[in-house]
Amino acid sequence: MVEPPTETAADIAAGYAFSAAALELGSVVLDGAAYPSHRVRIPLSMLTRHGLIAGATGTGKTKTLQLLAEQLSAAGVPVVAADIKGDLSGLASPAQPAQPGDRVSARAGDTGDDWQPTGFPVEFLALGGLGSGVPVRATMTSFGPLLMAKILDLNETQESSLALIFHYADSAGLPLLDLKDLRALIQYLTSEEGQDALAGIGGLSKATAGVILRSLITLENNGGEAFFGEPEWEPADLIRTDEAGRGVISALELSAVQDKPRLFSTFLMWLLAELFSELPEVGDLDKPKLVFFFDEAHLLFSDASKAFLEQLTQTVRLIRSKGIGIFFVTQVPADVPDSVLGQLGNRVQHALRAFTPDDASDLAKAVRTYPKTAHYELTELLTQLGIGEAVVTVLSERGAPTPVAWTRLRAPRSLMAQLDPADQAQAVAGSPLLAKYGASIDRESAYEKLAARLEPDEPAAQPEEPEAGQKPAGRAGPADRTPADSPQPGAGGAVADVLGSTAFKSFARSAATVLGREITRSLFGTAKRRRRR
Known part of the structure; x- marks a missing residue:
């Protein structure tokens, strides 16, 4: 007897029915149909087990990042996100509220979302001041x-x-x-x-x-x-909330340094290392202290030395105890070394392409990273996902992987476009951090x-000529030297040359x-x- 789709969707959604606070991703999809009442979620407490957002260009990775950042902010969790192309500036959209349209309304219906346009507190940062944000040095x-x-x-x-x-x-x-x-x-x-x-x-x-x-x-x-x-960035300035208790989203603008990928990816790693060094141990929390989104993550791992990868792996493994969650955002899971990939408990996989033999190999590797499922044929599904859809598995409250779920993702509630430059400039000018970091210092x-x-050295002053019969003041003659002052047997040579x-x-x-x-x-x-x- 074939199980009805609604029962199958309910079985999958049961794996996401968490009792504690969770982020809403979307709804279960079977055979192309969404089931709005059967939700796919991520427990807030499990975000420190880290995650991966992957998918080919144009499949919706940035919108997924935006969706997660919004809900984290609303839950009082600060966020750090690399903004490679300026696409995340729309998070701060009260001046240009997102407008409901046919596509947004359809997506809200598919995901059971009471969608309302919303803006969030965003701190615009710029690497080295190259851009309109507060300089990060x-x-x-x-x-x-x-x-x-x-x-x-x-x-x-x-x-x-x-x-x-x-x-x-x-x-x-x-x-x-x-x-x-x-x-x-x-x-x-x-x-x-x-x-x-x-x-x-x-x-x-x-x-x-x-x-x-x-x-x-x-x-x-x-x-x-x-x-x-200088002034050098202080990690504490990334962990802030606004007057309403919402987490501040620090959007690090990188559009001005897109041609320096090795530089900005390593700078992001420095921020993470600083947080690791500065924050105290806190153990398991009901929600993370900070979530860090590492966009274009493949740049971090490309041509990295063995020592660099070892330290990166250790940082990812240990930083959970500081209350920090990390999401790596990249095109294929194979971009991330196995030593790091094995520590990413939450997976949101958008569509993959299989146009070349290398693409097919990456697809096969991606399928092997997911739990077994009888509901989907993943090799086929991952090449057929629509924009804004993903294959999801996360860690449940007890730390076990949830069932694999084909998910239609909710639409972000903030502007899904770049903020007007004048509005962004106004937000930067009003930042409380501008006075602290705006002007460089050269001490x-x-x-x-x-x-x-x-x-x-300044020329030494010439000593006055001593009177007849007197020794120069302050200088000992041979008869005045103590044994310790006298040259010792064996002294001189290389040692004396070095010391002198x-x-x-x-x-x-x-x-x-x-x-x-x-x-x-x-x-x-x-x-x-x-x-x-």
Whole structure:
């Protein structure tokens, strides 16, 4: 006996009938027909088990992100979302409310949604101030060598040399705030004055230093100097609610840096690493403290070093205990390494294409990531999903995967288009964060300190000529030296040359002034202790 579709839809929806608060995704679909009373949902408490939103271009991934961000905000959960093309600006749409149309009304009927146009609190941010949002910057010291190596596309040998450079800067009290600081330090460490400073801990070859310097110059010529400096972004400013208790959505505008994908993807990872470093352990919560949407996630993993992937995997695994959920947004699950993919408990898979052998391979891999289902033939279904439809499975309240559900997703309640630029500019001008981060600061750092160190010393004052029969004041003659002052047998040679070198004396002076102040670093080599200004 064939089970009636309504009974099958009810069986699937029973797996999503959670008792606690949940986000509404949409309704169950069978044979192309939606069942509005049978809902598909995600428990708020399970969002810290992370998730994946995948699908080919134009299948509705951004609208799914928008739908989730709206409901998280309404539940009092702050959101951080990368806005690659400016499509998420419509979230802040009271000035341009979304308008109900035939398509929205039809979708509301299919999903049992009492749809009402709504705007949400949005903080517009811009990486390095390239755009209309509040500038987001990082200091080089805080960014760390591992993330910097990712931006510069360094190999493992060059990455380890960069880590050595950062170690020297940390221990010698040389703040690396912007690109010119790092460039000046590398030039110093390969100069006659500084070339011996790292000799005891591995050294820095001029060839490797040359590669790093050329990469830094290329980054600077491409506008990279705008992203590094002060004031540095504080993680606490991403976790805010408005007067009504709704979570603030921090939309990081990246349209001005679309041509620098490695830079903005790594910068997003820095924000996540900073949150991990700063937030306390909280364990399991009824709802997350923050949800982070990582758009164009394949850029993060592409050509990443082994060390980078290891730290990324560890961050994803451990950050749940800080109350943070992460959703990776990309085209196919294969874009995400298995070590990370295995930690993503919530899946929203939009349509996939199978035009090439590689596409077919990606499709087969995607099907294998889903629980077994007797209700759908996934290989066929994933190529036939309509826009705004997805195959969904999430973690239930007890942590078990829910039944696979072909889902017709609800329509976002905010504007599904870009906000008018004048309205966005007005929102940025009224931001309480603009006074804190709007103007850049250039205080004394490694560049200035090294420049001062390499300046020639002032000529010493000539001592007055002593009167006849007197020894020069302050100088001991041979007869006045104590045994400790006298040259000892075996002294001199290489040791004396090192101890007497200008580079060693310069390093010793720096080390003495910062004794006990070496920066400790956490995951990704980011600075563990923030330097308050």
